[in-house]
Amino acid sequence: MSSLRFEALKNINSTPTEVATTTKVTAIFAENVFTHAVARQFLADEAFKSLQASVKNGHKIDRSMANQIANGIRAWAESKGVTHYTHWFQPLTGTTAEKHDSFFTLKSDGTPIETFDGDALIQQEPDASSFPNGGLRATFEARGYTAWDPSSPAFIMDIGTGKTLCIPTIFISYTGESLDYKAPLVKALEAINRAAVDVCNYFDKNVTRVTPTLGWEQEYFVVDEGLFNARPDLLLCGRTVFGHSPAKGQQLEDHYFGSIPERIYAFMRDFEQESYRLGIPLRTRHNEVAPAQFECAPIFEEVNIAVDHNTLLMDVMTRVAARHGLRVLLHEKPFAGINGSGKHNNWSMATDTGVNLLAPGKTPKTNLMFLTFFVNTIKAVHDYADLLRASIASASNDFRLGANEAPPAIISVFVGQYLAKVLQDVKERVGDNFDEQDESMLKMDIHRSIPELLQDNTDRNRTSPFAFTGNKFEFRAVGSTANCANPMTVLNTIMAETLKQFKKDVDGLIEKGEKKEIAILHTIREYIVASEKVCFEGDGYSEEWEKEAERRGLANVKTTPTALDAMVTEKSLKLFQDNNIYTHAELEARHEIELEKYIKKVQIESRLMVDLASTHIIPAAVRYQNTLINTVRGLKDLGLESTGTCTRNLLEKISNHINEATKAVEAMVEARKKCNNITDSREKAIAYCTEVKEAHFDNLRYHADKLEQLVDDREWSLPKYRELLFVR
Numbered sequence: 001m002s003s004l005r006f007e008a009l010k011n012i013n014s015t016p017t018e019v020a021t022t023t024k025v026t027a028i029f030a031e032n033v034f035t036h037a038v039a040r041q042f043l044a045d046e047a048f049k050s051l052q053a054s055v056k057n058g059h060k061i062d063r064s065m066a067n068q069i070a071n072g073i074r075a076w077a078e079s080k081g082v083t084h085y086t087h088w089f090q091p092l093t094g095t096t097a098e099k100h101d102s103f104f105t106l107k108s109d110g111t112p113i114e115t116f117d118g119d120a121l122i123q124q125e126p127d128a129s130s131f132p133n134g135g136l137r138a139t140f141e142a143r144g145y146t147a148w149d150p151s152s153p154a155f156i157m158d159i160g161t162g163k164t165l166c167i168p169t170i171f172i173s174y175t176g177e178s179l180d181y182k183a184p185l186v187k188a189l190e191a192i193n194r195a196a197v198d199v200c201n202y203f204d205k206n207v208t209r210v211t212p213t214l215g216w217e218q219e220y221f222v223v224d225e226g227l228f229n230a231r232p233d234l235l236l237c238g239r240t241v242f243g244h245s246p247a248k249g250q251q252l253e254d255h256y257f258g259s260i261p262e263r264i265y266a267f268m269r270d271f272e273q274e275s276y277r278l279g280i281p282l283r284t285r286h287n288e289v290a291p292a293q294f295e296c297a298p299i300f301e302e303v304n305i306a307v308d309h310n311t312l313l314m315d316v317m318t319r320v321a322a323r324h325g326l327r328v329l330l331h332e333k334p335f336a337g338i339n340g341s342g343k344h345n346n347w348s349m350a351t352d353t354g355v356n357l358l359a360p361g362k363t364p365k366t367n368l369m370f371l372t373f374f375v376n377t378i379k380a381v382h383d384y385a386d387l388l389r390a391s392i393a394s395a396s397n398d399f400r401l402g403a404n405e406a407p408p409a410i411i412s413v414f415v416g417q418y419l420a421k422v423l424q425d426v427k428e429r430v431g432d433n434f435d436e437q438d439e440s441m442l443k444m445d446i447h448r449s450i451p452e453l454l455q456d457n458t459d460r461n462r463t464s465p466f467a468f469t470g471n472k473f474e475f476r477a478v479g480s481t482a483n484c485a486n487p488m489t490v491l492n493t494i495m496a497e498t499l500k501q502f503k504k505d506v507d508g509l510i511e512k513g514e515k516k517e518i519a520i521l522h523t524i525r526e527y528i529v530a531s532e533k534v535c536f537e538g539d540g541y542s543e544e545w546e547k548e549a550e551r552r553g554l555a556n557v558k559t560t561p562t563a564l565d566a567m568v569t570e571k572s573l574k575l576f577q578d579n580n581i582y583t584h585a586e587l588e589a590r591h592e593i594e595l596e597k598y599i600k601k602v603q604i605e606s607r608l609m610v611d612l613a614s615t616h617i618i619p620a621a622v623r624y625q626n627t628l629i630n631t632v633r634g635l636k637d638l639g640l641e642s643t644g645t646c647t648r649n650l651l652e653k654i655s656n657h658i659n660e661a662t663k664a665v666e667a668m669v670e671a672r673k674k675c676n677n678i679t680d681s682r683e684k685a686i687a688y689c690t691e692v693k694e695a696h697f698d699n700l701r702y703h704a705d706k707l708e709q710l711v712d713d714r715e716w717s718l719p720k721y722r723e724l725l726f727v728r
């Protein structure tokens with residue numbers, strides 16, 4: 001008898017864990033963050049000004065000030081009972097990394113002291129060789145260092161037993177190659193700032209800084225910890241590789257926006273509190289579509305901070321869940337047959353004059369500025385759709401994209417009916433003889449459409465991977481486990497490049513004697529025409545769209561190994577090099593890392609499937625098979641052979657599935673052996689995708705899941721879907 005599953009079911013404690021909540025969020029918000037106000041209190045004037053200047057301009061901290069700043073940060077941290085500090089960074093493993101050091105040290109004469117000097121604040125040296133580097137190590141110096149990024153404030157992590165001061169850093173090799181998600185992101189944000197300011201200055205000379213903003217939405221599942229631990233697949237892969245659909249799944253749609261189950265509600269309040277302390281401005285919480293699926297989302301922030309807050313939140317949620325005997329599943333598709341989880345990235349750009357560049361303006365002039373940025377975004381997505389696709393590619397997101405619940409792998413833009421009409425108007429009316437009078441009439445007409453658009457911001461298309469939602473674009477294809485930094489690096493870089501080109505094109509027309517606004521409208525028109533084919537207003541889940549997209553020549557790359565090709569095309573190498581984001585070597589290294597990650601993930605899942613099938617599923621089926629054999633024999637002995645037909649049929653079915661599952665296991669092991677002999681990473685990743693995953697995963701699962709339906713429940717050792725999804 002399988003004990004772990006039944007033990008786990010018996011031990012489920014549905015009583016919510018008590019959470020001490022404060023009445024007002026403002027009372028605790030950012031209390032564990034070295035904010036502007038805290039800096040003012042703990043730093044002398046000179047040090048404070050130096051820190052503020054670095055935050056504002058993204059410059060390195062003045063070394064002479066570093067000691068003073070470090071001292072101030074330590075004094076603050078110690079006042080909160082902190083004894084250790086760490087450089088907190090985001091290597092390409094996909095998780096966050098930290099190595100704690102104590103403030104405590106011994107002077108040369110043995111006197112114990114507590115210290116944190118400027119050097120320790122600014123730079124540390126973790127062992128770069130143990131993090132993914134995609135071959136950069138072979139050609140360059142192996143060492144790497146973390147460098148403080150003052151634009152993201154220091155914070156104290158005090159969940160669990162210890163309290164640690166965390167200094168957000170970027171991670172780079174000694175020769176300057178970036179080894180993390182943050183370094184390129186910071187560069188991309190600088191690139192878009194420069195390009196966008198130049199374009200803004202056509203409309204408003206006062207704009208001196210443009211900061212992209214991000215509001216992410218985090219979807220996740222929650223399951224009981226005991227049940228989780230009894231599922232080796234959840235434990236090792238974050239998703240179930242087997243499991244028959246329960247009789248009730250999400251068909252009644254009774255979970256979405258329903259009342260939040262008490263035990264989960266306690267967990268939510270708890271992780272929200274911890275998030276508030278860390279300055280993560282969470283606003284919303286609700287049940288998502290699938291049973292046991294939920295979502296939370298903060299107020300939007302500057303991209304850099306929003307990215308840190310999202311990675312931090314994933315860590316906080318995981319830690320807090322343990323207090324409630326729960327486990328958070330961040331995987332894009334933990335359960336087959338029901339919805340998966342996304343991390344929709346709501347993106348826009350804000351000026352230092354307080355304008356959201358993707359919000360329709362109040363005057364015809366500001367509307368033209370809005371239209372400029374709006375159309376440039378569409379053009380950027382059109383020109384670099386392959387890179388956006390690559391930026392969200394992962395083994396886990398492959399299970400979600402195109403599964404009729406999340407956007408397909410075809411990248412398209414949804415603009416909504418009013419803006420579609422505006423684009424059509426510009427296209428039709430800006431012709432060769434377009435003069436000043438036409439221009440002012442068109443601007444007025446566009447202006448008149450805007451109030452309708454504002455009312456229309458609920459006109460959302462949830463089937464589009466990249467949808468305009470009234471004052472921002474929602475990049476919906478991003479997966480729930482992803483670090484937003486990668487898609488944000490790509491999006492902001494392609495936007496920077498497109499805006500730079502736009503400026504060149506407009507300036508070119510102005511030099512030829514065209515009036516500025518007419519030159520802008522001509523260029524906008526040209527961009528609308530050039531990128532039309534990427535706009536799609538219909539149902540992105542439908543088969544017709546797949547066909548239509550193919551007719552339009554839009555790519556539909558369904559799996560990661562080939563989606564990643566876009567990273568290293570001539571066009572991509574040039575784009576990232578020109579904008580100072582990645583060198584060729586860095587991009588090639590990243591490509592290699594992503595391929596390796598893919599191979600390893602599929603390999604781990606495949607091994608796990610073999611392990612579970614061989615040691616859990618087949619043995620349970622064989623035990624039950626033996627029981628049935630004895631029954632048939634017994635009936636025969638009693639001369640009741642004819643009444644044994646049904647049992648015999650059942651026996652045959654079970655034997656057949658055992659047989660097929662065993663064959664599938666053997667075939668998968670053989671396929672893996674062949675793949676492991678391939679040396680080229682791309683070829684190996686493709687082989688793992690087609691020869692291991694596509695050829696065997698579903699087939700083995702089919703027989704295993706059939707057995708789950710036939711075998712005596714008491715023999716089944718793995719918690720079933722109905723238990724994982726409904727028992728809490």
Ligand SMILES: NC(=O)CC[C@H](N)C(=O)O
Binds near residue numbers: 219289342343406462
């Ligand atoms: N209601 C929703 O927005 C569902 C989104 C879906 N879970 C996704 O993966 O993107």
